[in-house]
Amino acid sequence: MVRNCRDLKFTLAPWPELSLKVQIPSSLLILSIVCFHLPQFLIELFNLLSLICLSETRPHISIVIPTLNEETGIREVLQSIPYRELGQLEVLVVDGGSTDGTIEVAKALGATVISQSQKGYGQAILEGAKYAKGDFVVIIDGDGVYDPREIPKMLGIMTSQKADMVIGSRYLGVIEPGAVPLIRQIGYRLMTLAINFLLNIKITDLFSGFRIFRKDLIRKIQNTVTEPAQYSMIFSAHKQNGKIVEAPITFYPRLGKSKMSTVDSGFRILRLILKESLVGIK
Ligand SMILES: Nc1nc2c(ncn2[C@@H]2O[C@H](COP(=O)(O)OP(=O)(O)O)[C@@H](O)[C@H]2O)c(=O)[nH]1
């Protein structure tokens, strides 16, 4: 063998006796391995450093989960929270009057359960956020469509980009087959186009229910939001000059049945778009 060279032996699985031996300089071999793994290594290192910076300052994180009869989903969501990675944490389940075992499951798994005083998803988010003490407030659905294990990555992106709000974007990430019905996909796309145009922003997933806010921004939103709904929070965040960024996430089919009517939500969003565009013209 030549000095500083490595013997590489290639064998075809069905015929082990047919093998090819080549000599490659060790330095070349090391260089090619380094080049191949370097980009992935740098990404992992970056995420790790962001997380270390984050845990050094020890932020307190509040996770707010709206639920309405999500016995199966809430178990899955609470069991998937990366508690150790996130450090100081409070988990608030804001319940809209569940009659199944949601409340019992949530309590058994260590969450604080708040019974919302007024009806509706948006109202639940606002009530949960009011109660939250964290420096960062995470909003995530209780039906298993989002994976809490993506929270550290989202926080990393948020802190490295010094953003006030990060939206988990399904369109930058992966949508599992059957997770979003076609009618909703079309509606989301059209309304996203309209809102982006109206606010002169570029956000791919305005209707994602997976978001993280800095405390300051969510407090301002609470005081200025015109309607208790997640899309009107975008208008409000924008008016407060909050920096909004997105992080790619995976979207899974929900566990259990949907509680919100597509048509109803569609009309409410349209009404808000009209209202905001009229206010903008004035
Ligand atoms: N607290 C509360 N949670 C709600 C209400 N409506 C829906 N949710 C929860 O909000 C999340 C999103 O609702 P979902 O029915 O999945 O709506 P979809 O994702 O638009 O189909 C789920 O965790 C629901 O259980 C409500 O009126 N109050």
Ligand SMILES: [Mg+2]
């Ligand atoms: Mg859902």
